[in-house]
Amino acid sequence: MQPRIIQLPKFEDPRGNLSFIEEEKHIPFTIERVYWIYDVPGGQVRGGHAFKIQQELIIALSGSFDVEVDDGSEKQVFSLNRSYYGLYLPPGLWRRMQNFSTNSLALVISSTSFSEQDYIRDYQEFLKFRKP
Numbered sequence: 001m002q003p004r005i006i007q008l009p010k011f012e013d014p015r016g017n018l019s020f021i022e023e024e025k026h027i028p029f030t031i032e033r034v035y036w037i038y039d040v041p042g043g044q045v046r047g048g049h050a051f052k053i054q055q056e057l058i059i060a061l062s063g064s065f066d067v068e069v070d071d072g073s074e075k076q077v078f079s080l081n082r083s084y085y086g087l088y089l090p091p092g093l094w095r096r097m098q099n100f101s102t103n104s105l106a107l108v109i110s111s112t113s114f115s116e117q118d119y120i121r122d123y124q125e126f127l128k129f130r131k132p
């Protein structure tokens, strides 16, 4: 599967807008964990690793940032800046999150509970994982 932007439901309302996610319906996995990244100082980079199994949906709930996705051959950059767009990342992709705007908030919905064993943190090891 390829990384892709998923447009989430959006109920526009003069009182304020509302969006939501249901597992297996708007995203192709069951939700095991939710985490968020916030208070990122200007110029900082998060990520810089791949997951062997974990699938994710990344949403810019507030502000904006870029997610650089690398499959070992090609890099793609997804700019997230709307709270009703999620970036779906299948497993086996190297990702870096950067260009965080002030007060941005990244919500990450994950298909697995936390496991350090699922991380590939060495880029050469990642390339071997992709092309054994």
Ligand code: TYD
Pocket: 033, 035, 037, 045, 046, 047, 048, 049, 114
């Ligand atoms: P990491 O995934 O390396 O951060 P990022 O990809 O955003 O740069 O996680 C940073 C630290 O937080 C690492 O020591 C593991 C810990 N952590 C957990 O304990 N549970 C979690 O669900 C996550 C995402 C990280």
